[in-house]
Amino acid sequence: MSEIAHGRPVRESISEYFEIALPNDTNPLGNLLGGRVMHLVDLAGAIAAARHSRNLVVTASIDHMTFLHPVHVGELLILKSTVNRVFRTSMEVGVKVWVENLGTGIVRHTSSAYLTFVALDANHNRIPIGPVIPETEEEKRRFQEAGGRREYRLAMKARTAKP
DSSP: OOHHHHOEEGGGTOEEEEEEOOGGGBOTTSBBOHHHHHHHHHHHHHHHHHHHHOSEEEEEEEOOOOOOSOOBTTOEEEEEEEEEEEOSSEEEEEEEEEEEOTTTOOEEEEEEEEEEEEEEOTTSOBOOOOOEEOOSHHHHHHHHHHHHHHHHHHHHHHHHHOO
8 A cells, every 4th residue: 555545744844935025926015916825825736736746636625814014125924834634535734834034134024824735636636635643733733623624615615506
């Protein structure tokens, strides 16, 4: 049986992505556009999902996202992502975004989001994903909470599907 059939520890999906905020991606105030941050969150999440599933992945949903602090031109974005839980063909990935002022070294949490990704085969069909194995207390907590968020997502989907 393959390693993925047995599952992979959460630590194998952990990914970090870094990017400097450049003028092309900012608004007239010199702040990084929220859509650009969302794009980077999606990218960072996809990296963790692909590392876990070892397959192509697509974004199925993104939960609520808040922007706590602006990101200014020249600051460093630090995105950390990890698979929180696998369901059958989908998985929840958590992404946390920090911004670092390279001049002062001050790092602030600016955004977080939960995304759902689906794994696909070469023909773009959904495929089962091996489980994620939480090892630390923090990973186990995120694993449990992901189940509640999934129930909420499914309830919202059912509510919006009704005529």
